[in-house]
Amino acid sequence: MKWYAYFAWKQLFPTGRKLSFFSAMSIFGVALGVTVLFVVQSVMDGFQHNIRRAIVETQGDVRVESQDVECQGLIHGTDNLVSFLMNFPDVAAVAKYAYGITMLKCGGRTAFPMVKGIDVENEPKVVDLLKFVKHGSLEGLDCGGIALSSDLAVKIGAAVGSRVEIYSPLMVENSIDGDVILPKTLEVTMIFETGHHNTGRNTVFIAIDTLQDFYNIGDGIHGIALKVKPGVPTEKVAFALNQSLRYPLVAASWQEMNRDFLFALRMEKTMMFFVLVFILLISAFSIAGSMLISVIRKTREIGLISAIGGTVIGCSMCFFLQGAIIGIIGSTIGIIFATTVLCFRNVIVYSFAKLCGVEDFMLRFYSFANMPARYGVGDIFSTMAFAITLCCLAAVVPAIKVARINAAEALRSE
Amino acid sequence: MSNFVAELRDVHKSFGNTVVFCDVNFAIAERDTVSICGDSGSGKTTLINVLGLLEPPTSGRVIWESCEVTYTKMSRVARLRSKIFGYIFQQCNLIPELNVVENLMLPKRIAGEAGEADVDFVRQLLRQTQLTKFENRAVSTLSGGERQKVAAIRAMVNRPRVIVADEPTGNLDEKSANLVMDAIVGLCNSCGSALLLITHNKRFAEKMQTSYVLTNMRLRRME
Numbered sequence: 105m106k107w108y109a110y111f112a113w114k115q116l117f118p119t120g121r122k123l124s125f126f127s128a129m130s131i132f133g134v135a136l137g138v139t140v141l142f143v144v145q146s147v148m149d150g151f152q153h154n155i156r157r158a159i160v161e162t163q164g165d166v167r168v169e170s171q172d173v174e175c176q177g178l179i180h181g182t183d184n185l186v187s188f189l190m191n192f193p194d195v196a197a198v199a200k201y202a203y204g205i206t207m208l209k210c211g212g213r214t215a216f217p218m219v220k221g222i223d224v225e226n227e228p229k230v231v232d233l234l235k236f237v238k239h240g241s242l243e244g245l246d247c248g249g250i251a252l253s254s255d256l257a258v259k260i261g262a263a264v265g266s267r268v269e270i271y272s273p274l275m276v277e278n279s280i281d282g283d284v285i286l287p288k289t290l291e292v293t294m295i296f297e298t299g300h301h302n303t304g305r306n307t308v309f310i311a312i313d314t315l316q317d318f319y320n321i322g323d324g325i326h327g328i329a330l331k332v333k334p335g336v337p338t339e340k341v342a343f344a345l346n347q348s349l350r351y352p353l354v355a356a357s358w359q360e361m362n363r364d365f366l367f368a369l370r371m372e373k374t375m376m377f378f379v380l381v382f383i384l385l386i387s388a389f390s391i392a393g394s395m396l397i398s399v400i401r402k403t404r405e406i407g408l409i410s411a412i413g414g415t416v417i418g419c420s421m422c423f424f425l426q427g428a429i430i431g432i433i434g435s436t437i438g439i440i441f442a443t444t445v446l447c448f449r450n451v452i453v454y455s456f457a458k459l460c461g462v463e464d465f466m467l468r469f470y471s472f473a474n475m476p477a478r479y480g481v482g483d484i485f486s487t488m489a490f491a492i493t494l495c496c497l498a499a500v501v502p503a504i505k506v507a508r509i510n511a512a513e514a515l516r517s518e
Numbered sequence: 519m520s521n522f523v524a525e526l527r528d529v530h531k532s533f534g535n536t537v538v539f540c541d542v543n544f545a546i547a548e549r550d551t552v553s554i555c556g557d558s559g560s561g562k563t564t565l566i567n568v569l570g571l572l573e574p575p576t577s578g579r580v581i582w583e584s585c586e587v588t589y590t591k592m593s594r595v596a597r598l599r600s601k602i603f604g605y606i607f608q609q610c611n612l613i614p615e616l617n618v619v620e621n622l623m624l625p626k627r628i629a630g631e632a633g634e635a636d637v638d639f640v641r642q643l644l645r646q647t648q649l650t651k652f653e654n655r656a657v658s659t660l661s662g663g664e665r666q667k668v669a670a671i672r673a674m675v676n677r678p679r680v681i682v683a684d685e686p687t688g689n690l691d692e693k694s695a696n697l698v699m700d701a702i703v704g705l706c707n708s709c710g711s712a713l714l715l716i717t718h719n720k721r722f723a724e725k726m727q728t729s730y731v732l733t734n735m736r737l738r739r740m741e
């Protein structure tokens with residue numbers, strides 16, 4: 105070991121004492137900064153990942169929709185289009201859909217959900233609908249059943265087997281003409297839960313034929329959802345489709361459809377990073393400050409080391425290495441802290457919530473039942489490297505100050 | 519060929535307009551014992567700093583082991599210095615973060631050649647100065663005299679050709695001053711180093727083979 109590395113180590117961890125106060129504080133500061141930075145970035149990443157997954161799982165990879173406003177975005181006579189899409193390169197599955205707003209009634213309780221008519225056979229091939237089934241099964245939809253989100257089921261007090269009345273906006277239009285259309289009664293055959301309240305919380309599913317019938321739109325659909333073969337970029341397929349589709353048909357990947365939202369998510373993470381970096385910056389500044397004081401306190405020792413054969417550059421290196429050591433130890437402890445916190449994050453969050461009496465807040469405000477977190481080895485190394493670099497930079501100033509010390513003057517200093 | 523370990527020829531030193539000394543010719547030979555006396559502020563410390571090139575002379579030549587080193591690169595000077603000079607200061611400058619043995623091994627570590635043999639050598643010197651029991655003590659728990667003895671051993675660890683002691687007993691009472699002085703002389707004899715002693719104490723100065731006085735910017739030899 106080079107003498108200055110040894111000396112740097114001993115300055116931080118003097119013989120006989122466990123830890124110097126300066127190193128304890130500095131290491132703790134860096135560790136704290138790294139912990140907060142890493143935990144927050146991992147949780148942000150987790151949210152981002154979950155939201156993206158929730159979008160893909162509930163919307164499909166690519167959607168083909170019509171931009172024609174005149175016929176309310178409806179596409180008619182879709183057999184050719186469906187077979188064209190089926191045979192399109194890199195497309196794994198297709199499913200038609202149509203949707204509308206409806207009023208739902210069960211007992212005396214009502215709700216105004218979005219009703220989506222799905223192709224019962226093909227929909228599960230495009231989105232992971234089966235994954236979300238909580239009670240009942242999807243097949244029931246074909247025999248005039250309806251699938252409710254669990255939130256909605258709770259809200260109107262329905263369960264599998266309950267009968268719900270569904271009202272179409274057409275009823276209002278027709279009643280003006282004097283006709284009376286009675287509401288349709290459907291049996292709840294499935295209850296699903298996506299775990300993400302924006303996607304699917306206020307949605308009900310019925311078979312597409314039922315919906316077409318109910319809304320009197322003939323064979324009209326609102327669009328076709330596509331599943332892309334694994335590993336193929338969805339944007340690429342959407343682009344290729346747009347080359348061959350003619351107006352008013354337009355293909356959009358899920359990234360494109362949610363571009364603003366995804367951008368906001370990324371932006372949020374970046375902003376959080378910038379805010380939290382200040383914790384690390386502050387600890388770097390305090391390290392620089394303490395080290396400058398220690399340079400002044402140790403001027404005589406620096407002179408002495410020159411007198412016993414050390415170079416001033418070596419002394420300067422010694423201070424630089426102190427910064428590096430603080431960075432390495434601090435960031436390692438920080439990562440250990442952070443991974444522990446992340447490991448017990450749900451316990452921590454729930455005990456905290458319990459303490460404040462807001463146990464369901466996670467689901468209410470953050471859309472997910474559990475707090476997500478996501479990190480990899482790369483994240484660990486980049487966070488550590490970042491913290492260590494900051495500490496080294498902090499040590500550069502004291503190191504430069506040492507390099508300018510004159511040995512003879514240092515020996516004279518009080 | 520002279521057998522001088524370190525030499526100053528026609529050395530002049532000034533800080534800005536203040537002349538500290540001029541026309542200094544001085545040499546110390548192997549196993550020599552030399553004392554330099556002089557009033558406070560006469561430039562004794564400056565003289566040894568120039569001799570060890572901790573400070574450059576304003577003019578004149580510094581010669582170590584018959585080689586001129588006045589304008590040699592600092593890193594080379596640092597290496598040579600640790601072979602030729604061992605320093606003892608008035609304030610003994612032990613490193614508080616290290617214990618006694620670690621302090622004593624520091625010059626070897628800096629030279630990059632610390633080994634088992636050196637630890638044995640350090641132990642032997644500690645025994646010679648009756649400091650064995652302090653081996654693993656923190657330096658802050660030692661008395662002034664003990665510290666100065668440890669500093670003396672540290673100066674000896676690299677087996678330098680000259681021990682330069684700048685008022686090593688300045689902070690001590692008569693009794694511990696004698697003990698420390700005995701230890702320094704004993705160590706120099708056993709290791710074959712020359713001793714360059716700067717002191718205000720006439721008695722110690724008289725014990726040296728050669729004595730100099732620094733007055734009126736000149737170095738004069740006392741007969």
Ligand SMILES: Nc1ncnc2c1ncn2[C@@H]1O[C@H](COP(=O)(O)OP(=O)(O)OP(=O)(O)O)[C@@H](O)[C@H]1O
Pocket residue numbers: 513533536538556557558559560561562563564565
């Ligand atoms: N860097 C400097 N700049 C200006 N003057 C200096 C500097 N270093 C030393 N001097 C001056 O040089 C003179 C000699 O100082 P030096 O320390 O060598 O004296 P000394 O003989 O060792 O004194 P003492 O016995 O008190 O230790 C003093 O007048 C001091 O003020």
Ligand SMILES: [Mg+2]
Pocket residue numbers: 562563564684
């Ligand atoms: Mg002096």
